[in-house]
Amino acid sequence: MEFRDYYAVLGVPKTASSKEIRSAYRKLARQHHPDVNPGNKEAEERFKEISEAYEVLYDPEKRKLYDTLGPQWREYERYREAGGTASPSEFAQATTAGAGAGAGAGRGGQGFDPFAGARRSTRGAASPDDLHDIFGQESPYSDFFSSIFGDVQGTTRRARRGGDVEAQVELSLEDAFRGTTVQLQITDPTGTPRTIEARIPPGVRDGSRIRLAGQGAAGRGGAAAGDLFVVVSVRPHPRFRREGDDLRTDASVDMFTCLLGGVIRVPTLKGTRLEVRIPPDTQNGQAIRLKGQGMPHLRHPERAGDLYVEVRVVLPTGLNAEERELVAELADRYEHHGEKGGAR
Amino acid sequence: MGLILYRVEVVTDILDIPRVQLRRYEQAGLVVPSGAPEKPRGRARYTEEDLRRIRRIRRLQRDLGLNLAGLQVVMRLLDQVDELQRRVVRQ
Known part of the structure; x- marks a missing residue:
């Protein structure tokens, strides 16, 4: 697998300062932003490239990692998954020494451009990002970006439990009587919606709070997710x-x-x-x-x-004369018995 | 489908946005929390739709370097586009 040269994407030299990178990014973003070019797939693709390049190059840590690793990112990923603890630079040194060619030599050498090339064709399968809001479900970032940097929030911040979230659900009295299952759609920090099925037990009351542990907002840095509280409101019934x-x-x-x-x-x-x-x-x-x-x-x-x-x-209503007479007779007898009748 | 409601501190946490920045968006009328408050006189909470809107605002601000005035113009236009699309779908 090969990767794009993010510097070329933004049209900046490898020595560019972060200010130059930002300036180049904004200039290109103004031209290719999907909100400026609605329906233009080409512009959208280009914007994704630009955003991806910017995400990597504007952040000094990510840029360093990108500069250090080059094409060895997959090996490094597998190495980390296997429990390896070496830093990216140590890893790059070790692997290039073993292969008999350093990363630096590769960059300068015959046909080896660590940043050039195509990405996997299944871009949509890459990890999600908040660009979902602009692009819909398709992720704007290549596998390269997501696999190297993973969950950006999770890796750079202190572990903290996710917040509790509340879901309001309105049920009919019949549903409250039988119990039911409701579907809730909650969006995770990367903007990806996930559907949760909440089981509502029979007999649930108006205002009942049902706790779904660990289904709230995702935690940071590997910390536990918050809880999801389903607050039930039962609609009034016309008959009961x-x-x-x-x-x-x-x-x-x-x-x-x-x-x-x-x-x-x-x-x-x-x-x-x-x-x-x-x-x-x-x-x-x-x-x-x-x-x-x-x-x-x-x-x-x-x-x-x-x-x-x-x-x-x-x-009964609409009594005829005969019926009224019968009722009057009944009323007379009723009073005659000395029982207390209604007001007449 | 139930309506998910987020308190402001959960929103700032999820979106990794300073609370003061969220206030600025609200003061500029870019986003108005549309969910019912937790308590009768409490602060309105945010719905999933509100979160999507804030994400979009953040992205526009970062991508295009828009200031609040620019964001107001762009968001108004985008709202109009969304509304027109909804009308077209309905017809």
């Missing part, structure tokens, strides 16, 4: 009201069923309909308890609250 683990719902019941008793069918959150016996003399607003038909308990889902069915008496 929640009180702790109990549910309440209204059922419209005709006057005669309330007076004489009967059976009505009540929908539940499970999606089924339960037959509920209405006892005689049921009053308006009276609640009938259906044991175990409420929300599952968050920590013990095998237990569940109760469902209270509140009776809403529906009076």
Whole structure:
């Protein structure tokens, strides 16, 4: 594998100062920036090269590493992976001495340009970078850059635990009843989105916080990631009201069923309909308890609250003359019995 | 899909940006945190979209050497381009 000469990319000599490098970079960036050349793939590619070259050459440490290693970066990488601890320069010296040709000789010698050439064709597979924001998912940096310098933040700063992050999730009462799985997309420091699946247990309440350990912001320098807290908000339901683990719902019941008793069918959150016996003399607003038909308990889902069915008496309307007479007769008898009726 | 919210200290940590710089962006109207605060009278938090915006601002500032005034112009234009693209997609 060969690499680009970053100095040539920026059009600066190898002795250029960082100020000259920055100046050259900005001049080129203004010409080729994707925001200035929307839809121009060639400009985008060129800008990637320029940015990559700048990333390496503007940082004195990276530049030194680049100057020292030349084409031996892969060997050095394998060496580090195998547990080697030598510095890049020691490594370069050792390998070039073994091969019978020094890096300096190579640079000056026949056809050996440590910085020239092509890169791997799968550029998109290189490590991500915040240039994702401008270029989308395709990484602007070649494998060379990413494999040598790796996680720039992680290698240059002190280890520190990542921050905690909060995710707000809105659920229906049905989802809270059954439990569900929600997908959360969180972006890591390099700008790469990752999807996390958070399992929401049955019986979750409005305002519940579910902790997903180690799923928050990434830590620095190998430190642990922060936690992700999923904060659940449960949407109000048009039919059911929640009180702790109990549910309440209204059922419209005709006057005669309330007076004489009967059976009505009540929908539940499970999606089924339960037959509920209405006892005689049921009053308006009276609640009938259906044991175990409420929300599952968050920590013990095998237990569940109760469902209270509140009776809403529906009076007949549009009575004809005969019916009104019958009702009046009933009212007379009701008063005659000395029982207390409603206001008339 | 849930809405991810970041407190300001997490944003500065993730993006490796000084808090004072983030304040400057906010004062210049370049970014306004759009997430609900943690407490009723607390500071608004940042969404993923806000983070993407800050990354873009940082990149533009570094790549083109834009100052805050330049950033305001470019970001406004980019917002308009984004909005037009959304409209085209919708049609």
